[in-house]
Amino acid sequence: MKVNVQTPHFVADQKLINFIQKKMNKLEQFYDHVIYADVFLKVENTSTRQNKIVEILLSVPGNELIVKKQAKSFEEGADSCAQSLERLLVKRKQKIRATA
Numbered sequence: 001m002k003v004n005v006q007t008p009h010f011v012a013d014q015k016l017i018n019f020i021q022k023k024m025n026k027l028e029q030f031y032d033h034v035i036y037a038d039v040f041l042k043v044e045n046t047s048t049r050q051n052k053i054v055e056i057l058l059s060v061p062g063n064e065l066i067v068k069k070q071a072k073s074f075e076e077g078a079d080s081c082a083q084s085l086e087r088l089l090v091k092r093k094q095k096i097r098a099t100a
Helices: 014-029 074-099
Strands: 002-006 036-043 052-060 063-071
Touching: 002 014, 014 036, 014 074, 052 074, 063 074
Parallel strands: 002 036
Antiparallel strands: 036 052, 052 063
8 A cells, every 4th residue: 555644844754654654554454455545744833732633544445534633642643543444444344245
C-alpha cells in the first residue's frame, strides 16, 4: 500500500514516518484491497496538551474511509486512528461477505 504523509508547517522525522508506515501496512491484514493512505499530521495552536491532530484518508475500492483523532503525540494519534480504521475495515469485510 502506498502511504503519503503530509506535514504542513513542520518537518516530520523519519522515525515518525516509519511508525505510521508500519501501522498502515498492518491494516492490510484486515482488508486486502486497500489502495492508498493519505496521512495528515497537524499541530493546533492551543494551550491544551492534546494539540496534535492525525487525519487518515484510506482509499478502498468504491469508497474512502476518513478518521480524525486528536492526541498528545502523533504516535498516540496514529495508533488510535489505526484502531478505528481496523474496526471499519473488519465491518466492511463482513458486510461484503454477507452480500456475496
